Amino acid sequence: xxxxxxxHRGYYRNSYNSITSASSDEELLDGAGVIxxxxxxxxxxxxxxxxxxxxxxxxxxxxxxxxSTHLLDLLDEPIPGVGTYDDFHTIxxxxxxxxxxxxxxxxxxxxxxxxxxMTKSLYDSWSGWLVVTLTGLASGALxxxxxxxxxxxxxxxxGICLSALWYNHEQCCWGSNETTFEERDKCPQWKTWAxxxxxxxxxxxxxxxxxxxxxxxxxxxxxxxxxxVKVFAPYACGSGIPEIKTILSGFIIRGYLGKWTLxxxxxxxxLAVASGLSLGKEGPLVHVxxxxxxxxxxxxxxxxxxxxxxxxxxxxxxxxxxxxxxGAPIGGVLFSLEEVSYYFPLKTLWRSFFAALVAAFVLxxxxxFGNSRLVLFxxxxxxxxxxxxxxxxxLLGVFGGLWGAFFIxxxxxxxxxxxxxxxxxxxxxxxxxxxxxxxxxxxxxxxxRLNTSELIKELFTxxxxxxxxxxxxxxxxxxxxxxxxxxxxxxxxxGVYSAIWQLCLALxxxxxxxxxxxxxxxxxxxxxxxxxxxxxAGRIVGIAVEQLAYYHHDWxxxxxxxxxxxxxxxxGLYAMVGAAACLGGVTRMTVSLVVIVxxxxxGLEYIVPLMAxxxxxxxxxxxxxxxxxxxxxxxxxxxxxxxxxEEFTHTTLAADVMRPRRNDPPxxxxxxxxxxxxxxxxxxxxxxxxxxxxxxxxxxxxLVGFALRRDLxxxxxxxxxxxxxxxxxxxxxxxxxxxxLPAESPRPLKLRSILDMSPFTVTDHTPMEIVVxxxxxxxxxxxxxxxxxxxxxxxxxxxxxxxxxxxxxxxxASIMFN
Numbered sequence: 001x002x003x004x005x006x007x008h009r010g011y012y013r014n015s016y017n018s019i020t021s022a023s024s025d026e027e028l029l030d031g032a033g034v035i036x037x038x039x040x041x042x043x044x045x046x047x048x049x050x051x052x053x054x055x056x057x058x059x060x061x062x063x064x065x066x067x068s069t070h071l072l073d074l075l076d077e078p079i080p081g082v083g084t085y086d087d088f089h090t091i092x093x094x095x096x097x098x099x100x101x102x103x104x105x106x107x108x109x110x111x112x113x114x115x116x117x118m119t120k121s122l123y124d125s126w127s128g129w130l131v132v133t134l135t136g137l138a139s140g141a142l143x144x145x146x147x148x149x150x151x152x153x154x155x156x157x158x159g160i161c162l163s164a165l166w167y168n169h170e171q172c173c174w175g176s177n178e179t180t181f182e183e184r185d186k187c188p189q190w191k192t193w194a195x196x197x198x199x200x201x202x203x204x205x206x207x208x209x210x211x212x213x214x215x216x217x218x219x220x221x222x223x224x225x226x227x228x229v230k231v232f233a234p235y236a237c238g239s240g241i242p243e244i245k246t247i248l249s250g251f252i253i254r255g256y257l258g259k260w261t262l263x264x265x266x267x268x269x270x271l272a273v274a275s276g277l278s279l280g281k282e283g284p285l286v287h288v289x290x291x292x293x294x295x296x297x298x299x300x301x302x303x304x305x306x307x308x309x310x311x312x313x314x315x316x317x318x319x320x321x322x323x324x325x326x327g328a329p330i331g332g333v334l335f336s337l338e339e340v341s342y343y344f345p346l347k348t349l350w351r352s353f354f355a356a357l358v359a360a361f362v363l364x365x366x367x368x369f370g371n372s373r374l375v376l377f378x379x380x381x382x383x384x385x386x387x388x389x390x391x392x393x394x395l396l397g398v399f400g401g402l403w404g405a406f407f408i409x410x411x412x413x414x415x416x417x418x419x420x421x422x423x424x425x426x427x428x429x430x431x432x433x434x435x436x437x438x439x440x441x442x443x444x445x446x447x448x449r450l451n452t453s454e455l456i457k458e459l460f461t462x463x464x465x466x467x468x469x470x471x472x473x474x475x476x477x478x479x480x481x482x483x484x485x486x487x488x489x490x491x492x493x494x495g496v497y498s499a500i501w502q503l504c505l506a507l508x509x510x511x512x513x514x515x516x517x518x519x520x521x522x523x524x525x526x527x528x529x530x531x532x533x534x535x536x537a538g539r540i541v542g543i544a545v546e547q548l549a550y551y552h553h554d555w556x557x558x559x560x561x562x563x564x565x566x567x568x569x570x571x572g573l574y575a576m577v578g579a580a581a582c583l584g585g586v587t588r589m590t591v592s593l594v595v596i597v598x599x600x601x602x603g604l605e606y607i608v609p610l611m612a613x614x615x616x617x618x619x620x621x622x623x624x625x626x627x628x629x630x631x632x633x634x635x636x637x638x639x640x641x642x643x644x645x646e647e648f649t650h651t652t653l654a655a656d657v658m659r660p661r662r663n664d665p666p667x668x669x670x671x672x673x674x675x676x677x678x679x680x681x682x683x684x685x686x687x688x689x690x691x692x693x694x695x696x697x698x699x700x701x702x703l704v705g706f707a708l709r710r711d712l713x714x715x716x717x718x719x720x721x722x723x724x725x726x727x728x729x730x731x732x733x734x735x736x737x738x739x740x741l742p743a744e745s746p747r748p749l750k751l752r753s754i755l756d757m758s759p760f761t762v763t764d765h766t767p768m769e770i771v772v773x774x775x776x777x778x779x780x781x782x783x784x785x786x787x788x789x790x791x792x793x794x795x796x797x798x799x800x801x802x803x804x805x806x807x808x809x810x811x812x813a814s815i816m817f818n
Contacts, residue, residue, distance in 0.1 A: 030714035033035070079712040082754055084211040085307065087254040089690075090640065090797065092551045092708075093343075093779035095756065103302070120359035127300040128347070132316045132355040134296045139289040139317065139355075140362025143324035145168070146270055146281060146288075147368035153274030154451045157217040158210065159192040171370070178800035210497025214441040214449075215534055218275045225522045226428050233264035237521040240287025242264075242630045244318060245340050246639040247290075248311050250779050257287075257294035257314075265291070269523040273451075275435050277520075278513040280452065280631035286321035286340075287523075289359070293317030312348045315341040316355040322596070323356035324363045325527070327374025331596030338592045339630070342644060343779070377453075379460045379601045383572050389569075392545050396538055396578045397613035401620025403533060404509070404585025408625065410515045412632050416507055419636075427521035428497070434520060438513055447499075447506040452532050455506075459535040459575040460601060470495035471539070492547055496647045500540055505743075507536045519633075526629060530586045531579035538578020542571030573609070576601055581613040587627035590614055640797050648772045650807050655764035657803045658785045667793060670694045672704045672735045677716060677749060678728040684709060693784055693791055694734050694755060701790040704734060706759035706782070707751070716753050723747070761786050762795075775800055 085091055098548065111121035152168045161172035173187035194206035229236045235243075235256045243256055255261060269284050275496065292315045297303035303310045318340050322332035333352045336623035337344050364374055371378065418424040442448040447455055463472035473495025514529040546569035549562045577623035580597045584590065594610045597603070603610075622627075626645065629634070634641050660667055668683060670692045683692070690709050696702040719726045725747030732749050741748060761784045762771055774780065775797060785793045 003483050013071075016354075016684060027815040030663035066317050075405060078401065079718045079754070081718075082711045084710075085252050085709060087252060089252050089780050091250045091252065091307040091779075092756075092781055093250060093308055094760075096306055100302075100306050100309055103306075124302055127302050128312075128351060129354065131293070131296050131313050131350045132278050132320075133358055134357025135293040135313065136320045136355040137362055138292040139285075139294070139320040140264055140324050140359040141366070142288055142292070143359070144363050144366030144368045146266060146273075148366075149270040150273040150281065151368075151451070152277070153221065153270060155250045156274070157214050157276065158459075159190055160196070161190055163189040198722045203723060211443050214276075214443050215436065218435050219432060221271045221275035222277065222431050222522065223428070225268040225275065226408070226431040226520075228264050228268050228271075229521055230427060233261045234521075235261045236265040236268055236523060238519065238523070239283035239525050240290070241283050241340065241604050242633040242637065242639070244287060244290050244314070245630060246634060248314055248318075248340055249641055250307075250311070251640060252307070257291045258318060259291075259295055262295065265523055271297055272522040275433055275439075276449075276451075276530070277438055277522070277524070278510055278517045278529045279522075280525035280531075281523075282322075282325035282527040283525030284523040285325040285525075286318050289317045289321030289324070290314050293320075312342060312345075312351070315344060315348050316352040316647060319352035320355040320359040323359045326362065326596050326600050327363065327628055328358035328596045328599035329353075329360045329533045331592055331599050332359075334592035334595050335474030335589070339587070339589055342776075370584075375600050377457050377460050377600050379462065379572060379603065381462055381573055381575070381603065381606070383568070383570055385570075385573060385606060386562075386568070389545070390609070390612060392541055392574065393577050393613050396534070396541060397581045397584075397616025398620050399537055400534055400581025400583075400585035400613065400617030401623075402577070402585070403530075403582050403618060404588070404621040404629075405588055405624035407511075407515060407530075408627070408629050408632050411518055412631065412636055414516060415519045415633070415636055421723045425628065429809050431520050431522055432653075434513070434517055438517070441513075445502055445506055445509070447502050447536075448509055452528050456528070456532055456535050456575075456579065459532075459539045460572050462570055462572040471543075472496075473499070483610075488496070491550060496543060498772035500543060501539055507533060509541075510536065518629075523534065526586060527583060530583045534578035534580065534582030536578075537582070538575040539571055542569065545574070546567050546571055560576050565577065573603070576603060577609050577613045578604065580610050581617040583596075584614040585617040586629050588618055588626075589623060590618055613808055640801060642776050642797065642800065644776055646804075648769050648804065650768065652803070652807075653764065653766040654762050654766040654771050654785050654795060655792070656784075657768055657799050658764070659799060660793060667791070668692055669698075669791065670707060670732075670734070671698065672696055673731065673733045675732050676728065677726065677730050677732055680712060680732055681716065681728075684713060690796075691757070691782065693794065697792055703759070703784060703786065703789075703791045704763065705755040705757045706784065707734070707755050711754040712751070715751055717751070719749050723749070759784050761785065764792055768800075771795060772800055 030508055032223070083095065107117075107121050107124055110117045112118070118747050152166065155169040158169065161167040161169070163172065169190055172190045192201065192206070192210055195201050197213075198205055198209055200206040200209075235253070235258075247253060247256065264282060265288055272279060273281050293312070293316065297310050297313045302656070303313055315336050319329075319332040319336040322335045323329040326332075327649055333349065333356055336352050341348070360374055367377070369419060397607040418430075423430065429700040450458070458469055458471065461469075463474065463608075473493040474490040475493045510529060510533050514526075514533070517529070518524055518526050549558045549568050552558060553562045558568070576597065580593060583597075584593050587593070594607060597610055598607055627643070631643055631645075634643075668687050668689055670680065670683070670696055674697070692707055692709070692712075696704055726749050727746050729737075730746045730749050731741060732751055734752050734755050736752060740746050760774070760778070760780055761781075762774070764784075764785050764787045771783065773785065780797070782794055782796045784791060785795060798808065
């Protein structure tokens with residue numbers, strides 16, 4: 001009767017004794033799951049087939065009768081290479097945690113033996129703080145360097161400072177006594193290209209020459225950037241945040257955080273920003289900071305030899321990256337916690353805080369913007385917000401959510417098309433075309449010609465008496481000599497209406513070009529373009545509400561707050577709220593985003609409008625799809641990543657997902673003491689599985705442990721070189737005691753030390769909802785399925801990802817990393 005039920009469930013195999021084959025643990029692309037802290041027993045008596053009765057999921061160990069062992073049975077002399085990982089593989093969090101505990105226990109046991117051992121213990125304790133300090137120092141210094149170089153090269157497209165070539169436009173005119181208030185950016189020391197080449201400062205000839213030089217420099221910078229990326233460091237392209245999220249969840253991408261990537265990303269980020277492409281440097285700065293963290297972690301054995309500990313450093317580095325990108329140290333810590341990290345213990349929170357502090361301190365010391373502040377966008381508004389303004393703020397939130405949903409779908413569709421067509425084979429040509437279109441369209445409009453950060457700054461800035469922007473061209477009835485902070489709402493002049501039309505064109509241009517720019521083969525961040533789109537929309541709405549309040553101050557919504565001659569509406573505040581809403585719509589960040597924006601602008605009083613807009617944009621965006629742009633790119637690239645935010649609501653069981661299925665070959669397993677070296681090598685050569693369950697015998701199917709393919713290969717090669725008498729016919733023994741062999745038999749090979757004695761197991765009736773949760777919270781690579789204590793099958797991360805894709809009506813093959 002039981003076997004009939006098993007058959008109907010779809011995993012009957014004639015008899016349990018015939019189950020001899022494994023696993024979808026193919027090529028160890030299975031998984032970058034969610035990592036949580038977990039406790040494991042130090043010394044457990046692991047009894048044969050010891051399964052907790054009455055539960056659907058247990059940690060069991062099937063081997064070594066009456067044997068006592070640690071979670072990892074470590075060698076006195078470890079085999080070199082065992083416990084390391086190949087490229088595009090997932091780390092074993094259980095093993096890494098155990099290695100770290102063993103190391104910590106060993107250091108503690110020796111520290112009282114001598115002063116030297118005590119010194120080593122103190123060094124080990126402080127190494128975490130040292131590595132995040134170095135990471136913070138390097139991140140701050142590189143961010144300051146990138147900011148200064150990008151400002152200079154951006155201005156190089158328009159002209160050059162003859163008195164000092166290394167000065168940008170603003171610095172060139174600082175010391176000049178010949179500037180006027182209306183034309184404060186013009187001075188004899190700064191020469192446009194038209195003045196240098198044809199000797200004309202005004203007129204059609206001057207305009208055309210400046211236009212040509214603008215396009216020439218934009219294409220030169222873009223070509224140089226994409227060429228450097230293609231030749232020296234292909235991993236330096238893009239934002240880097242999707243890959244960092246995947247790496248922090250346990251996946252290994254060799255070289256992604258290496259020194260070449262760091263050097264090329266730093267150089268090409270300056271070139272990409274200076275080329276005028278619709279991209280920002282904030283996302284890539286997180287990648288730069290994580291490269292610094294990864295490189296410095298190799299100076300400390302505690303982190304260089306343990307992949308799980310290294311990811312704690314990378315979490316702190318990502319906080320430092322946002323800290324210097326936005327001048328928002330607290331926002332950086334919250335960004336690391338909310339957006340990129342899944343394993344984030346309290347110790348990592350403190351170190352992230354410290355790394356962000358050090359990085360911000362260094363950036364402030366460099367003072368790249370020359371305003372004695374960490375950020376370019378610092379604003380001070382002098383009027384409070386009023387209750388009726390919540391309605392336009394929420395409307396901006398709706399716009400942000402709609403923009404986010406549109407951008408994610410359009411950008412992913414374009415990136416998918418790039419992957420599937422010949423166009424993707426010519427990345428240099430694509431960058432040149434996008435840069436050329438951007439430069440040709442951007443130059444005639446003063447708001448698109450501006451550096452995007454400068455544009456956001458102008459849109460955020462309130463109109464004071466010293467502002468000469470056309471956005472502040474109001475009809476002024478007050479005494480011009482009277483300088484006050486609060487200027488009452490006034491009717492808009494010709495300049496304001498002209499500026500609104502230019503901003504509308506700039507908005508359309510930014511929306512279209514950002515879709516095609518994000519994902520090209522140069523460093524490209526999304527934060528600044530999204531904020532620019534939101535700031536443009538917000539400023540237009542702000543001016544509209546301001547004029548409405550001026551001309552209709554007797555309406556009931558304005559009557560209570562907006563008196564005649566009062567400064568009631570601040571258009572710059574609407575730009576700030578719109579920027580936050582659009583960034584929230586694209587990334588689906590909430591808490592960290594609000595904190596970043598108020599640190600970015602100093603607008604602490606305006607937290608409630610920011611919260612309302614960001615929450616609205618998230619709700620509207622989630623109505624069209626729950627994943628943000630980074631999760632969408634992770635899925636597009638097929639990275640093995642289990643998102644903690646994604647809910648699993650189906651009622652399937654472990655038996656429905658495990659391998660082998662009905663028509664699959666049998667499970668590939670090892671027995672604990674009756675296979676030879678040749679048998680194991682043949683199995684390794686004939687299969688592509690990443691690991692093999694070890695059982696007591698084919699008859700009993702009782703589980704002993706789990707051996708990884710890489711560890712088996714390394715251990716056998718090492719034994720052949722270092723141990724005499726190990727030949728192809730040598731018996732391989734995974735048991736604690738070697739079985740008695742005939743006298744003429746070759747020397748047996750004992751491999752118990754590489755065996756994971758406590759692989760995680762669940763029963764066949766465990767709900768998949770629980771299995772998925774276990775994979776996310778423990779960061780498992782694979783999980784064995786048992787029935788009445790006997791091995792039945794295996795579930796890997798790839799199986800779970802395929803199953804989740806099938807239940808979401810997606811093609812399971814399309815989500816796997818290639």
